Amino acid sequence: MVEDVPSVGFRTADEIAVKAGIETDSEYRIRSGIIYVLQQMAYMGHCYIPEDLLFENTLKLLSLSGESIREVFESQEENLAIDRQIVIRLNEQGVKNIYLGSFDAMERFCAHRLKELKDTFTPYEDHTSPVKSDEDIVLDELQEKAVKECLSNGVFILSGGPGTGKTTTINEIIRRLDEQEISFALAAPTGRAAKRMTETTGYEAQTIHRLLEISGDVESADRKLFYGRNEDNPLEVETVIIDETSMLDIYLLRALLEALEPGTQLILVGDVDQLPSVGPGQVLRDIMDSNAFATVRLNRIYRQAGESHIISYAHMINNGKHIDLSVKYPDFFLLEKEDAATVQQYLVQLCAKVLPGRNGITAGDIQILTPMRKGPLGVEHLNEILQKFLNPPSDDKIETIYGNTIFREGDRVMQIKNDYNLEWEVRGNYNISIREGKGVFNGDTGIAEEINTALRLMKVSFDDGRTVYYPFEKLEELELAYAVTIHKSQGSEYPVIIMPLLSGPPMLMNRNLLYTGVTRAKQCVIIVGSGACVMNMIDTDSEQHRYTSLKERICEL
16 A cells, blocks of 8 residues: 555554554565665665664564564565665675665666766866956965866865855856856756855856756656656756755755766765755765765865854864854854743844844844754744744735644745646746746745635745745645754855754754854854853764765775
8 A cells, every 4th residue: 555555654554454454463564664664764864774773663663573573574585675675785894784776776876977977078178268367366276276176077076164265166167167168057956055056156057956857747656756857868068067065865966967978077066064965865975985086175264254253153163163152243143041932032033123124134134043843942833933923914914824834925935845746937027937847846935925815826936036826735835934944944045044042952953053054144143042052062073874875886886
């Protein structure tokens, strides 16, 4: 039932099966449970799990003895492997690592295609003119090395934290490609990141999904998405530059590499110290750690950037050094508060009264980032409170209720799942449609501009310029976005960031999360809560380990 009817989850199907008389220790039930656990681990970011962890999680799921699960797995191991549902690989310590067959295939394909791009690329000859002095661009030694390495390698990685000159370096790479009339495409994982890439480079950037011309269709056999650009119809450019590569998961990397024919150059740009992708894999880190491809990691903080406490404090946090929160700098300060109720009050005051109008700040410039979804300082509760004050009900604002959420005209909203079939359009002068397509993706944010209760439609204008009309039955794909999780903010920048930080589990409240949150801000970071919590996060270098093997597969080639 789970395999044939996608809307039926394992637990529901299992409950039905047990009531229908299937034995709790039947081989079929245990086999289905094992596959389900592997799928759930993928949702948590893993591409495989060690055998013992697989048995432990299956045991909890099925409430059986460990021995019965091991016996069934060993008896079914060959059958599962034959039909490629699972793949078993021994690591150097002789431990069995268990993959869903699709993840094994994706990692193998990505490793081989990356090496193929490296081996088949013909280096570009740099005949471009030197940078003119009146352009006020001076590359340091490491940046110049990055430009030269980039022009000479089929796969090139440029990494660095905020203020280290990634944008300047990429702009110089683009200038030299352009002068030599080398065709290139710019893309990023999210619409907001693509919009920012367009603004900083002066060239149009797209989401990777749009670059690959996603069709919105789904293949019935394995629900694999169709991309218009693939191995049979590759991209017709010589170089592809991807920004915010830390957000790239193994699915999207596979789709991208399938669309690059041998000889195409791939440039990956990103900050490896950001949070890994929401989806499975840790693509940028694995590719860099393989040491198989030309990589330059920028580390010099430039004078102007160094004057920003956002940037200097971000680097201190990333290096595990405590920051000085005793001084309230204009661009970085702490409001020390002891309890969640007081923090909530201050969030409302800052967003509704204190910040708007100050130094040109508008209400739309402010974004609250929080580590968690649940609890008094979680996304769900904060959005409910903030909506009441920032977009209260009025006679001239139409609203509708979906589930427990009130959607009101003027609300800030976020797409929370990938929908490859939703149609969008971009309108130009005189409200004429100039571009249209399909696909709205997890993390896209915008404003609910109009609600039509008669037609049961809600019009959302997204930050990247697209407009989407949501049927009311699709509102389950949206949530309020006055507050969003730090993880969901990846690839975005906001003028003002406010972070409520009091306490939480070490798995969430760690250095990596704090660093990612701080680096989303362009003008100001305000922390409302506990200074001790901030210091504990800096001290906690406990980013959740991901089971991936792209690095090892690259190294094996």
